[in-house]
Amino acid sequence: MARAFVPKVVTANDLLEGDVIYLTADNQWSRHLHEAYIVTDTDQADQRLADSQGHANAVGIYLADVTLTGPEPVHFREDFRRRGPSNYHHGKQAAS
Amino acid sequence: MYSYSDFDAAFVTERNRQFRAQVERRIAGHLTEDEFKPLRLMNGLYLQLHAYMLRVAVPYGTMSGPQMHQLATIADTWDKGYGHFTTRQNIQFNWPRLRDVPDMLDALADVQMHAIQTSGNTIRNVTADHFAGAAQDELADPRPVAELLRQWSTDHPEFQFLPRKFKIAVTGSPNDRAVTRAHDIGLRMIERDGAIGFEVIVGGGMGRTPMIGKVLRDFLPQEDLLPYTEAVVSVWNLLGRRDNKYKSRIKITVHEHGIDAIRDMVEDRFTLLRSQFTGVDATHLARISKDFAAPAFVTQDTAPFDLAYQRDPVFRSWVDTNTSSHRAPGYAIAQISLKAHGQTPGDATSDQMRAMADLAERFGHNELRVSHEQNIVLPHVHKSNLPTVFAILQQHGLATANIGLVSDIIACPGMDYCALATARSIPIAQEIATRFDELGNEHDIGDLKIKISGCINACGHHHVGHIGILGLDRAGTETYQITLGGDHTETAALGVRTGPGFSAEDIVPAVERVIDTYLAIRTAPDETFLHCYNRVGMVPFKAALYTTSEHADAA
Numbered sequence A: 001m002a003r004a005f006v007p008k009v010v011t012a013n014d015l016l017e018g019d020v021i022y023l024t025a026d027n028q029w030s031r032h033l034h035e036a037y038i039v040t041d042t043d044q045a046d047q048r049l050a051d052s053q054g055h056a057n058a059v060g061i062y063l064a065d066v067t068l069t070g071p072e073p074v075h076f077r078e079d080f081r082r083r084g085p086s087n088y089h090h091g092k093q094a095a096s
Numbered sequence B: 001m002y003s004y005s006d007f008d009a010a011f012v013t014e015r016n017r018q019f020r021a022q023v024e025r026r027i028a029g030h031l032t033e034d035e036f037k038p039l040r041l042m043n044g045l046y047l048q049l050h051a052y053m054l055r056v057a058v059p060y061g062t063m064s065g066p067q068m069h070q071l072a073t074i075a076d077t078w079d080k081g082y083g084h085f086t087t088r089q090n091i092q093f094n095w096p097r098l099r100d101v102p103d104m105l106d107a108l109a110d111v112q113m114h115a116i117q118t119s120g121n122t123i124r125n126v127t128a129d130h131f132a133g134a135a136q137d138e139l140a141d142p143r144p145v146a147e148l149l150r151q152w153s154t155d156h157p158e159f160q161f162l163p164r165k166f167k168i169a170v171t172g173s174p175n176d177r178a179v180t181r182a183h184d185i186g187l188r189m190i191e192r193d194g195a196i197g198f199e200v201i202v203g204g205g206m207g208r209t210p211m212i213g214k215v216l217r218d219f220l221p222q223e224d225l226l227p228y229t230e231a232v233v234s235v236w237n238l239l240g241r242r243d244n245k246y247k248s249r250i251k252i253t254v255h256e257h258g259i260d261a262i263r264d265m266v267e268d269r270f271t272l273l274r275s276q277f278t279g280v281d282a283t284h285l286a287r288i289s290k291d292f293a294a295p296a297f298v299t300q301d302t303a304p305f306d307l308a309y310q311r312d313p314v315f316r317s318w319v320d321t322n323t324s325s326h327r328a329p330g331y332a333i334a335q336i337s338l339k340a341h342g343q344t345p346g347d348a349t350s351d352q353m354r355a356m357a358d359l360a361e362r363f364g365h366n367e368l369r370v371s372h373e374q375n376i377v378l379p380h381v382h383k384s385n386l387p388t389v390f391a392i393l394q395q396h397g398l399a400t401a402n403i404g405l406v407s408d409i410i411a412c413p414g415m416d417y418c419a420l421a422t423a424r425s426i427p428i429a430q431e432i433a434t435r436f437d438e439l440g441n442e443h444d445i446g447d448l449k450i451k452i453s454g455c456i457n458a459c460g461h462h463h464v465g466h467i468g469i470l471g472l473d474r475a476g477t478e479t480y481q482i483t484l485g486g487d488h489t490e491t492a493a494l495g496v497r498t499g500p501g502f503s504a505e506d507i508v509p510a511v512e513r514v515i516d517t518y519l520a521i522r523t524a525p526d527e528t529f530l531h532c533y534n535r536v537g538m539v540p541f542k543a544a545l546y547t548t549s550e551h552a553d554a555a
């Protein structure tokens, strides 16, 4: 049996700021994970990843696992990416 | 100190102009990221987890007051008011915006600094003993040679696309403070029949396959340094594996071909190259050496120092822990700890940078050093000025008396910043330092080097830590592996893994158990942790780590 597909978001870093960004439903980039569009199957994941490659303002585009509700990051690395470093109140956590 | 020639200044200006144009083309969409990435890396610009990072070279760790002032200005103008000093004697700015980087590079050029070859598959910033030119045990100042190597390697046409990065360290002292045995080339100055030369060590390194360097040449006359170094790099440039980046470093080349075969190839190539170096390098070295002439040391009464030392126990503790013997009478080498308990190892705010710059200008013959242990050094302070220096350091949160102790931890940026990390390292360092500050026993524990890396690349030197900590991702959880018995000095050794790793919650108590074990079994208070470990081996430490009730429960 094939393993159940883990929901994903398309994420990258912004070209100018370097900040973490997420692809939204309307193919824009958002600074907030909760605005990201959640892909729920492999075809959709491949499609959106391929579409996003042409976006000049996004660097290092990849798929990151999330939960369906929230979405919440599955891996701690993604949790840090959406928050900022733990030693200073810098990065996203400072903006929110 | 070395001062840019017209050639240097023109070179850096031109390089900055090129990079500014490259950044503009990237922003305008004329360069793809694949095209731009190698260009930005050649100029020290990384893209990390949350932002770009600019890595600025501090050649052989030496800086002047005005240079440190400029770093503070850069931190305030284009970053978040601080900088991170690293084990490779660089400084990293963690929050620059792409558009601002060309301006930052111009500001650096204004004070004769740059970020060239702080990344990429090139010869990197040449590092040196941070006590160079000041240490009592020194044969000669290694920095003229380091500067010669820097000039030779900067933009060297043959060595811009090496199989991988290449790191050179130089020491002029028998006490190795430059970790020469963990570099691609380590140079140890030695004297033979009255002439200065080098023991050339090759193939050391950390990363996923740590190796202690091997001696390639037991004595290389100083005048042969450049042709010989060029021979080493060019032999590796041809042999080094480009098919697999995990096997590309010279340590693997030496391992695969054997040191004797490499030596033969290097000697052959050296014979050829030697005739092509017509001696200009020796003439040039003589010129560079003048820039490193010792400062005009003064003779002054040390009475103010003696009095403060007698009367003030806080000052006395700082002097005993943070200063070292200087070769000039009446002088001391003062280390400024960037490891205040609970703070990020190696970080300094712009205010602290300015305070240190002022101290160097007023009391330190205008010199500062970055140590590979992520502290700042005032290499030349007359003892009579130490009480004032200490008082000013106190005002800026820079007077922590912990050099060489448990809380003087090397930590790489880890997953708080680094895109390659598998776990965080900074919070672990902060927690260990805070814990031992609470316990109040770090002076009793004595000389102990804890070194932490956030992944197997080992930027935090964990392989050579007396206690090394490596952060890993085990099934989606941060896990920390301990190694014991590493040594970064002239008796270099790699640490040995204790066994299974510990969770983020358990790692600090685990370190505490290791240290408690040492305290219980050391023969005398002056038996160091490392000596004790080398005497008794792993067994008692392993027992303390893995036979406690929690692990018994888990088993």
Ligand code: HEM
Residues within 6 Å of the ligand: B046, B048, B053, B085, B086, B087, B088, B092, B164, B167, B182, B205, B206, B207, B208, B209, B245, B249, B411, B412, B413, B418, B419, B420, B457, B458, B459, B460, B461
């Ligand atoms: C953007 C952040 C960084 C990246 C991407 C990075 C990358 C790497 C990689 C890939 C290696 C392994 C090289 C190999 O085994 O071939 C390495 C080694 C090393 N890095 Fe870093 N590093 C970073 C930050 C730092 C920092 C902050 C320091 C200084 C504190 C540092 C110092 C070192 C040292 C000393 C080594 C081990 C020596 C060696 O074998 O080259 N790195 N780094």
Ligand code: SF4
Residues within 6 Å of the ligand: B412, B413, B414, B415, B418, B419, B420, B421, B422, B453, B454, B455, B456, B457, B458, B459, B460
């Ligand atoms: S050791 Fe790993 S986590 Fe730490 S700075 Fe180096 S690459 Fe990043």
